[in-house]
Amino acid sequence: MTVPGRRSSTFIRLLRSGFTDPSAAARLLDTEALAAVRADPVLLDALGATADPDLALRGLVRLAEAQPSGELPGLLDTLVSAKPLRDRLLGVLGASEALGDHLARHPRDWIDLVTYEAADLHPGLPEFERGLADAHDPVALRVAYRRCLLSIAARDVCGTIDVAQTAAELADLATATLRAALRIATAAAPEDAALCRLAVIAMGKCGGNELNYVSDVDVIFVGDAANGANGAGGANGADEGKALQAATRLASHLMRICSETTVEGTIWPVDANLRPEGRNGPLVRTLASHLAYYQRWAKTWEFQALLKARAVAGDEALGTDYIDAITPLVWQAAERENFVPDVQKMRRRVVDNIPAAQVDRELKLGPGGLRDVEFAVQLLQLVHGRSDATLHSGTTLDALHALAAGGYVGRADAAQLHDAYRFLRAMEHRIQLYRLRRTHLVPEDENDLRRLGRSMGLRTEPVAELNKAWRRHASVVRRLHEKLFYRPLLDAVAQLTPGETRLSPRAAGQRLEALGYADPASALRHLEALASGVTRKAAIQRTLLPVMLGWFADSADPDAGLLNFRKVSDALGKTPWYLRLLRDEGAAAENLARVLSAGRLAPDLLMRAPEAVALLGDPEGLAPRTHEALVQEVLAAVGRAENPETAVAAARGVRRRELFRTAAADIIGSYGTEDSPAEEDHGALVDRVGGAVSDLTAATIAGALRAAVQAHFGDTLPTRFAVIGVGRFGGHELGYGSDADVLFVHEPREGVDEQEAAKAAQTVIAEMRRLLQLPTADPPLLIDADLRPEGRSGPLVRTLASYAAYYRRWSLTWESQALLRAEPVAGEEELGRRFIELIDPLRYPAEGLGEDAVREIRRLKARMESERMPRGADPTLHTKLGRGGLSDVEWTVQLMQMRHAWAEPGLRTTRTREALAAAHAAGLIPTDEAQILDEAWVLATRVRNAVMLVRGRAGDTFPSEARELAAVGRYLGYAEGTVGELLDDYRRITRRARAVVEELFYGG
Template sequence: MTVPGRRSSTFTRLLRHGFTAPSVAERLLDADELAPVRTDPVLLDALGATADPDLALLGLVRLAEAQEPDERRVFFDTLIAAKPLRDRLLGVLGASEALGDHLARHPSDWHALVTYERADLHPGVAEFERDLAGADDAVSLRVAYRRCLLAIAARDVCGTTDLAQTAAELADLATATLRAALAIASAAAPADAAICRLAVIAMGKCGGHELNYVSDVDVIFVGEPAEPTEGADEGKALQAATRLASHLMRICSETNIEGTIWPVDANLRPEGRNGPLVRTLSSHLAYYQRWAKTWEFQALLKARPVAGDMELGAEYIEAVNPLVWQASERENFVPDAQKMRRRVVDNIPADRVDRELKLGPGGLRDVEFAVQLLQLVHGRSDATLHSGSTLEALTALADGGYVGRADAAQLDEAYRFLRTMEHRIQLYKLRRTHLVPEDEADLRRLGRSLGMRSEPVTELNKAWRRHASVVRRLHEKLFYRPLLDAVAQLAPGEIRLSPKAAGQRLTALGYADPVAALRHLEALSSGVSRKAAIQRTLLPVLLGWFADSADPDAGLLGFRKVSDALGKTPWYLRLLRDEGAAAENLARVLSAGRLAPDLLLRAPEAVALLGDPEGLKPRSHQALEQEVLSAVGRAETAEGAVASVRGVRRRELFRTAAGDLIGSYGTEENPAEEDPGALVDRVGNAVTDLNAATLSGALRAAVRAEWGDTLPTRFAVIGMGRFGGHELGYGSDADVLFVHEPREGVEEQEASQAANKVVAEMRRLLQIPTADPPLLIDAGLRPEGKSGPLVRTLASYAAYYRRWSLVWESQALLRAEPMAGDPELGARFIELIDPLRYPPEGIGEDAVREIRRLKARMESERLPRGADPTLHAKLGRGGLSDVEWTVQLLQMQHGWSEPGLRTTRTREALAAAQAAGLIPTEEAQTLDDAWVLATRVRNAVMLVRGRAGDTFPSDGRELGAVGRYLGYEPGHVGDMLDDYRRITRRARAVVEERFYGAQP
């Protein structure tokens, strides 16, 4: 007896084994019927391993109750002795209330789960026909069908079969059931059966060998007279065939005491429900040749004969197959397929769309439609794609290069997961549904049925959303940007597609010069070489990716140039073919503008970076400097040294630009996930580190040319402006100060001469003409500006700043940071200037007024004539200058008391000001958004045009490319400009209040 208020040990064990109603379970375990197994030590373990232990236990009790005592004894003896039976039976009882009901009505059917021979694992149509052979009416057929279904479900939930095998078994069972139903109908009407030939063609999931537990079984009926006849006799034969077909449908579809099997649906036939149920083969062909719509050919992809006159069924398939594989040549084929998919989604009730596992966005139909469209496009010339199975077709598409391996693997994994979810949802009550349940208990059972045990509901929702997201993303890629195999495989003398038709398709994809595009395609893919064969596989994919850019022609031309340069290199095409992201990354980079392709064409081997998952991550400053200094050390001349340094800079600029483009656009495999601010920071840090390493290399080269390893004076390069702030863009100059200090025993004049010679040599070496983006060093922020000496001693800087420093110079020093040369000297320079840029007690009223005056003067005098002040990223309203001066004023006012403000980086200082309560969070976010956007505009202009600029391009294609970089789809550049004006207008309002109206 259990003491009131205390839990029994059984109660605790039940909770531990996953029971949610342990009190009920205790009572059930105490039932007389379970006496033979109540003390079995493995029973609770076996129940706890099921999807729903409470349901499994209840089903076990009901099954035991339905048995006679002698049979019950045999049952429990077998159950205890045979672990396979125990796992199968309890697994089914814990997953399916409906099959538990069946076993309670037919308690001897547990014998169907006893056999565990290898031959039993994957039965086919013949085995199922044997199991259904004794059924001679609708009721007995249902009982036999459920018995077979019981065995399939047992293999499924125990993991003996995978999804594809389970779906194929269900389709084979449906085939056997259709044959049995037709036999029953024929036996009931032997006269009809004698005068006609009737073929049953399976469509949909049954035809594709991928059936659900509960689904309509789609069919088409083909009828012919038993003997060649004409006129009235043919009509009588079709009437007889129609009666047989109708009876077959009723046997399977109607509900009786044993429930229903599944609806047989013949609405995929010509003219749908308005057309005759049975047609002759010639009538079918006439309809398909003249009247069929695109979706009907898509449906025929899965057609296969399953019952009745198999010879007639084979004739039907042979006749319609050529029409299926010619369907993609129909006018508006792709738009029709796309519209049909959109209509399906649009018709889902709003309250169900997020739970719709089959039809909703990211659902099963997205995978199926995408695969089928690609099959129809490419299957004309590739018979390996002629499969009715979604997973088999997906594998074939990947093997043929029509879908990337990574895409196919992700789709395969997601489709298997979503279909398994669908199976387990339907298995519970054997009802046709594709909705994910909302009830917590249902979700728990569903999650546990998929092997999720610790937090089944949370794990299920997370996995479901992740797989749905993958499906949705890849569906958008594969379904709405179809690939053009026929265009890609054009070759001299091979007429797969006329030049006119190919030109029209290329024009539709956005190629401005289809004639030139065709010429590039022929040059890349013609011939019988292995290189041409791989190109013919790659080009359909690349054409679609190029077409997704603002300038497809430039992308294709760039690809031809890179392929001409690297085509004989064995790793190049193998990289593009085998590395899922490499080809897409290359396409994005080549069609995004001029800078990255120009860099790549000067260093084609950098393509290898695109196939390495780590290849697009910027390298550290330490690694860059080490490589640069090593290259300088190996060079024989200063010019050769700087040429080597430029080679490193070219490659690393490409790495950064490619990573920026791909991170901004994303790829179908790796969509853009980083926020724009993170991308801006990454580019700024990468370009800054690269330019700092380049200056270190130039400095080392200049010193070695004259003095060997040791310069007579210690020397440091101080970064200023965006350089010191780690905010450089691709086209930014490097603002610098040069500082030196004579070594012990060296006269100051000698040291000064040496320092000036080093600066002059560095500038000469860096200004040697080159096709690479230049690195211009600008020392205009030095004391006395252009009229002052280029390089000073530390003592000279100290004297100047002590006596002559102006407010603007203190403000400029906010961005000062050592970048190259002697690190100790650089640190001492920073120690010198800190009191100037972060003055104790802040700056006074006069200084604030002077800063405001300088800013207002800059706005009125430096904005280029004719420039739109609402669209100028640097000096315009709410642009970089507005945000930076506002932040710098806060730094000079409060940097002495707020350590977080003592940084050269604008965004860091702004975040510190917000954290210190110096600016409201919303206003800080507004300024940050504007600064990030303006910086991205400048980067985009350089990437697109290959030269620096502070305003949006006027050329339409260049403007579109800038929009693509900023995340706008083609045709939405107006939205981009409106958004820019809106964001910067808000920022300017903050500047007006915080900068021009701020109190010192």
């Protein structure tokens, strides 16, 4: 009888040891079977260290009670005195109810766990074959198999082997089991064995040496006649037919031996559905039949499955011949049409077929599960393994390590995937080990989760800690799967031939010539400089360059693209993120290739701000920033500067980066990439460029203004001051090389003399201009104030009252027209707003324009056409002043604004296209004519932008140099050799626009 006090203390101790049912545990400890050890504290501590102390104690009592007469003391003595045995035995009993059942049925099998020699730690295939050698029937094989499984589980739960070693041992045990099953089948039908040769090929996780505790063992059977020559089908047709029938009977018997349920349960199903034609195909084929199928009919997924193929049983020579024959086919699979998209679709289909109620608990197939890692690794292997034999491993973690070593996967990404995969596989193992059932679902029951968490070493809050760790690892897997599995570079690499992926000098030279590089010798030197050597950087370059060469070649100047790439790579050579960005992030590599081969402007900007490459990898990186964000950044940078020169340098740094952002987005939007086709709405692209450059110019001027004020006046200027953008600047239509047309207005602060205020304003303007004209390699930013009252002969800056007086008495029609695109861009917002209120009656005159004013505007336009056209310029190809060009469209729209904006609010805008759309909406211009003018204006603007992008300097005419003209054509969407079409199309579109201008502007 137990003393009450003692029982109470035992109860508390049991609780503290992790028992969930202390009362039941106390009763079990009081059983006769454990009488000799129940008081030993070592036993209680050991039980408390298991995944499920209650389960371990129940299993121990059953094992003790099942011991043959006289053998119980030996078990209990060894259990108490031998820590290795105690940890192993109780660890298994606390983790696996199924193995506890096995020990209760076979109570002497615990003796296999006694030894703890070095050789016992990591048994291989020979040890497992010896363990199964005495099994001569299916029942005996099951018992021997469980006995071997018991030793693996013991090493696993005690941490003697890690998850990868556990999976490898399980695969070795499966191999030994298949051999034993084939031996039993052969002994049962020796006449069949005499007729044929049969090879068993392991697939899936068994083939990859990474098997689960309970999993279908996927196999393929290869047969031949007993006298066949090396699998070549040397026997005659009749012999071959009989041999295949015999081999099929042996294979079927092997499958039954492993799969059927007996009094000792089952081992695992043998699944042969990965064979050619699946369930509809013959179970056994000859090697020749296998090859014929794979060469003619096999689907993409079948080659992915063959990546893990391994000969494991039966005729060794035939198995070797099979692996030797199919291996080249596996590493050619990526050359199949749509290979990468097919693999990606298959993965999506697997996820889509998971029942909705299970998807969140699916450890293997669900998003962030084991299959995400395996598919990503296999896809990378199949694409890059064609030219890199180090990737030819069927084991996921080994292949992942090789991918990282070769530079195909970032080391940090590989490490995260490695850790996550091991954690998820360990979860899968422990879930299956409990009842030795094939499942990949995380349990929902609290007790099951508690046991699972404790088995993973999580002891404080096992359920909460398990869920947190599982979700964290699943999130990492899903993120990296999306990044690697859908990497655009993969599909591009897959489309290359194996010769193209290996940059040997001879192969590279031939490919460069075929791709149209003008100077293959120089290009080859660049390739050698970038990709030679054994560094990780060179390895990644060898992955990138074969694809990028093709992207460079899809431009008017591939040589320049490659040269620029080398310059950028040299500039960023020691920057760890650069090559990772190009390899891993979206369309970054293709974007960079397009930008570097599109002309001079974007590469020149990038050379001076190479860190801007990072913008190409961010899906939102090329979106224009808002005016407010730009001004805020520029003013903050100016505020931190020590002097005005460094202040304007900081502002220019922002401008340089943002000009590159805009130029890159323009190029990519025009050229398109695999991920992002060319933008069809050219008008939207033009508007985006014009708005972005105008906002950036405004921010830069605001920075120069702040720097000038700080340099001469500290925090406060004696006069309120505003900068008004006019012309293309005010219209948000600046090009890359446009001057900034402005007006300056000021208003003395209270108590400040007007002359002192004027002098202060003049000082600030002079300093702004000086700062903005400091020597720089960036595109210049020139402030042009010639549209001010009285032009160059008038004062540079006026008070608001002075502007009012001038406009009231002296303003000419052309000045009112110039004010149509006036908009405040920097300085005091309130002063700018009042300036706009002042000029609105001038630019939108009540009741519109009189006929005299209309005639005056027409005369000015005609004079400008005759006087300002450059000598020798072709008027049909001059984008600004030529026939149907920018000036024609803009003057036509502006005439409509001055005549009708007083009655049509939609016309009160500084933007040309917006005003044209408003005129059409108001019925002032028919649809066809509005579209003609809009198309011509957009095309002329795009040509100007293209010229600046290609040549690096502004121009209003098409380049005369053939390569530059071809690059302009490429930007505009014209294929190589079609620049004649480009010029013809430009003349046709602008001729139609001029006809509309003749009617609307000149009155027909």
